[in-house]
Amino acid sequence: MLFENISVLTPEFHIEDNMYVLTKGSIISYVGKERPEGTSRRVIDGKDRLLMPAFYNAHGHTPMTILRGYGENMELSRWLNEKIFPFEAKLTPAMVYNSTLVGIAEMFAAGVVSSTDMYFFGEAIMSAFEKSGAKLNLSIGTVCFDDRGFKDLPDYGENERLFQNWHGKDGGRLRVDMSIHGEYTSSPKVVGDVAAYAKEKNCRMQLHLSETAKEHKECQERHGKTPAQYFYDLGLFDVPATAAHCVWLSEEDMDLLAEKDVTVATCPISNMKLASGIADLKAMRKRGIRIALGTDGASSNNSLQMFDEMKALALVQRIGSEDPAAVTPEEVLRYATRNAALSQGRNDAGMIAEGYRADFVVLNLDRPHFAPRRNLLHHLVYSADRGDVVMTVCDGNIVYDNGHFPTIDVERATAVLEQDFESVLVSV
Ligand SMILES: [Zn+2]
The missing domain is CATH 3.20.20.140 (Metal-dependent hydrolases)
Structure with a gap:
C-alpha cells in the first residue's frame, strides 16, 4: 500500500505534511518526502488525512x-x-x-x-x-x-x-x-x-x-x-x-x-x-x-x-x-x-518509521473540530474522537475501512451478543 501526500505523526511527535508512506507485507518499508520507486497494488490519496501509529x-x-x-x-x-x-x-x-x-x-x-x-x-x-x-x-x-x-x-x-x-x-x-x-x-x-x-x-x-x-x-x-x-x-x-x-x-x-x-x-x-x-x-x-x-x-x-x-x-x-x-x-x-x-513486548511497533510494523490509523482531518490545524498535536488529544478514524491497519492488513470490517461480521456478532446477554440475565 502506498499513501501519497499524507500528514504523518513522526516518532518525535511532530506532524509532517506531504509525506509518502509505503508498506510491504506487515512492515512499513518507506516514510519520506520523495515518492518511492516501483508500483503499489493500492495507492491512497492522503489529502486531508493524518497517518499516525495505531x-x-x-x-x-x-x-x-x-x-x-x-x-x-x-x-x-x-x-x-x-x-x-x-x-x-x-x-x-x-x-x-x-x-x-x-x-x-x-x-x-x-x-x-x-x-x-x-x-x-x-x-x-x-x-x-x-x-x-x-x-x-x-x-x-x-x-x-x-x-x-x-x-x-x-x-x-x-x-x-x-x-x-x-x-x-x-x-x-x-x-x-x-x-x-x-x-x-x-x-x-x-x-x-x-x-x-x-x-x-x-x-x-x-x-x-x-x-x-x-x-x-x-x-x-x-x-x-x-x-x-x-x-x-x-x-x-x-x-x-x-x-x-x-x-x-x-x-x-x-x-x-x-x-x-x-x-x-x-x-x-x-x-x-x-x-x-x-x-x-x-x-x-x-x-x-x-x-x-x-x-x-x-x-x-x-x-x-x-x-x-x-x-x-x-x-x-x-x-x-x-x-x-x-x-x-x-x-x-x-x-x-x-x-x-x-x-506488550512489541519492540518493533508503535511508531511510523521504516522497518517498524505496519500498525497505523488514518484520520479524516477535514472536519470542523480540527480547524485551525496549526496545533494539530493538541487536537489529537483534546478534539479528536473515534469518528475521525477512516482506516485501521494491523500488520499491513486493513482491518477497518470506512465503516467496513473485512475480518468480522459485526452485524451478526452484535445480534448474538444481545441474545447472549438476555439469556445470562434470566439466570443470574
Ligand atoms: Zn482490569
Whole structure:
C-alpha cells in the first residue's frame, strides 16, 4: 500500500505534511518526502488525512463488552462481588468468543489494534483475535482463595495448552502472558508459583495493583506490607510486568516498580467511573517508570477506545495535581502508542518509521473540530474522537475501512451478543 501526500505523526511527535508512506507485507518499508520507486497494488490519496501509529490497549478485558452497562454506580468490591462475578459464572466459551469479536470491532473502529487482556476461556479469546487479525497479549487472571498451589488449579492446564497452541503465533501477533488477578484474590503460595512458572516460560506478567484504597489498606492488614511489596517479595516482578491502575502506590512502591522496570498501565476512565482515585503519574515519571494507557473492561469504562482515554488522562492529571502542564500531548500520545506497544513486548511497533510494523490509523482531518490545524498535536488529544478514524491497519492488513470490517461480521456478532446477554440475565 502506498499513501501519497499524507500528514504523518513522526516518532518525535511532530506532524509532517506531504509525506509518502509505503508498506510491504506487515512492515512499513518507506516514510519520506520523495515518492518511492516501483508500483503499489493500492495507492491512497492522503489529502486531508493524518497517518499516525495505531493504539495499543495496555490493559483490558475485551470479552466484557457483554457486561457493558451492567452493574452501574458501584465501587469496585461490591461491583465485582454482587454483579460481575455472578454474571461471569454463567458465561460460556461461545459467548466469550462472540463478545470478544464485538470488542475487537469496537477497537478497530477506534484505531486500536492490540490488547493486553486478562480473562478466562483463553482458547475462545485467542480464536477471536486470530480470526480478526488483531494483536493480543492474553493472560488467564489467576484467582485462588485457598492454599492450593498453581499446578493444582485448572489454570495450570489451561496455560500449558495456551502456550503450546498459541504463544508467538502469526509472527508474534498472538502471545500468552501470565497473570495474578490481584492481591485480594490470591494467596502468597499461588503468587510465588505463578512467578516461578512465568520465569520458566520466559513470558510477561499482568496484574491489577493498588487499584483502590480498600485493597491497598486491607493488604497491609493481611500481610503487613503494601500490594507492590507483597508481589515484589514473591518474585512476580522478576519477569517484564504490566501493573494496571497503581492508584494508591506509596513512594516506596514506586521505587520498587522503577527498580524492576514494571510498566504502569493507567486506566483513568475506569478509575474515575468506579471512583477509585487518581494515579500519581508525575511521581512515577520522576522515577523513570514507563507509563502506558489502558481502557480496562467495557463494563467499567464503558468503551474501548483511546481518544476519550487520552483526553481523560490529560484532564484528570491536571486537576489532580492542580498543574495545567502536568502532562503534555506528546506524553499522552506516547502512553497510548509506543509505550503500550513496548509493554506488550512489541519492540518493533508503535511508531511510523521504516522497518517498524505496519500498525497505523488514518484520520479524516477535514472536519470542523480540527480547524485551525496549526496545533494539530493538541487536537489529537483534546478534539479528536473515534469518528475521525477512516482506516485501521494491523500488520499491513486493513482491518477497518470506512465503516467496513473485512475480518468480522459485526452485524451478526452484535445480534448474538444481545441474545447472549438476555439469556445470562434470566439466570443470574
Ligand atoms: Zn482490569
